[in-house]
Amino acid sequence: xxxxxxxxxxxxxxxxxxxxxxxxxxxxxxxxxxxxxxxxxxxxxxxxxxxxxxxxxxxxxxxxxxxxxxxxxxxxxxxxxxxxxxxxxxxxxxxxxxxxxxxxxxxxxxxxxxxxxxxxxxxxxxxxxxxxxxxxxxxxxxxxxxxxxxxxxxxxxxxxxxxxxxxxxxxxxxxxxxxxxxxxxxxx
Ligand SMILES: [Zn+2]
Numbered sequence: 305x306x307x308x309x310x311x312x313x314x315x316x317x318x319x320x321x322x323x324x325x326x327x328x329x330x331x332x333x334x335x336x337x338x339x340x341x342x343x344x345x346x347x348x349x350x351x352x353x354x355x356x357x358x359x360x361x362x363x364x365x366x367x368x369x370x371x372x373x374x375x376x377x378x379x380x381x382x383x384x385x386x387x388x389x390x391x392x393x394x395x396x397x398x399x400x401x402x403x404x405x406x407x408x409x410x411x412x413x414x415x416x417x418x419x420x421x422x423x424x425x426x427x428x429x430x431x432x433x434x435x436x437x438x439x440x441x442x443x444x445x446x447x448x449x450x451x452x453x454x455x456x457x458x459x460x461x462x463x464x465x466x467x468x469x470x471x472x473x474x475x476x477x478x479x480x481x482x483x484x485x486x487x488x489x490x491x492x
Pocket of ligand 1: 348350358359360376380381
């Protein structure tokens with residue numbers, strides 16, 4: 305994993321995209337629970353016969369010192385990632401925290417992707433976003449009430465600063481979905 309952290313500006317696009325993909329797998333595996341394989345919302349990057357594979361990344365992290373294993377839920381793409389510990393992608397909690405009751409919020413895949421693309425997230429919110437699980441054609445965000453409010457704050461801040469119209473529309477869509485979930489929670 306280490307050499308992915310040292311990508312220079314002139315790294316070719318395909319290598320950069322692969323590095324981004326593997327980095328996201330490490331983020332998901334370290335954000336989610338250890339010891340069990342689970343299906344993240346991360347899409348497969350393969351394109352057999354020019355059609356995007358519809359699979360998601362199933363990730364398994366056991367313990368520090370052991371590689372993270374991943375495989376696609378549909379095609380045979382799979383691999384292992386070593387030396388992920390304490391890399392820039394490592395989202396493991398540094399301390400124990402009490403588990404709070406989390407709302408299970410079903411969100412469209414595009415919203416999950418928009419949340420993963422947020423630039424300003426703090427580590428807690430990154431963990432939240434990379435823990436998003438696959439759920440049929442959708443994804444499930446498990447967030448406590450506080451988590452949800454914080455995430456909405458980040459989406460709002462970033463949407464306000466986004467100059468690219470397409471990205472801003474994606475952020476607005478994410479905002480609408482999260483806001484609707486918060487309003488349901490608050491009994492609106
Ligand atoms: Zn696949």
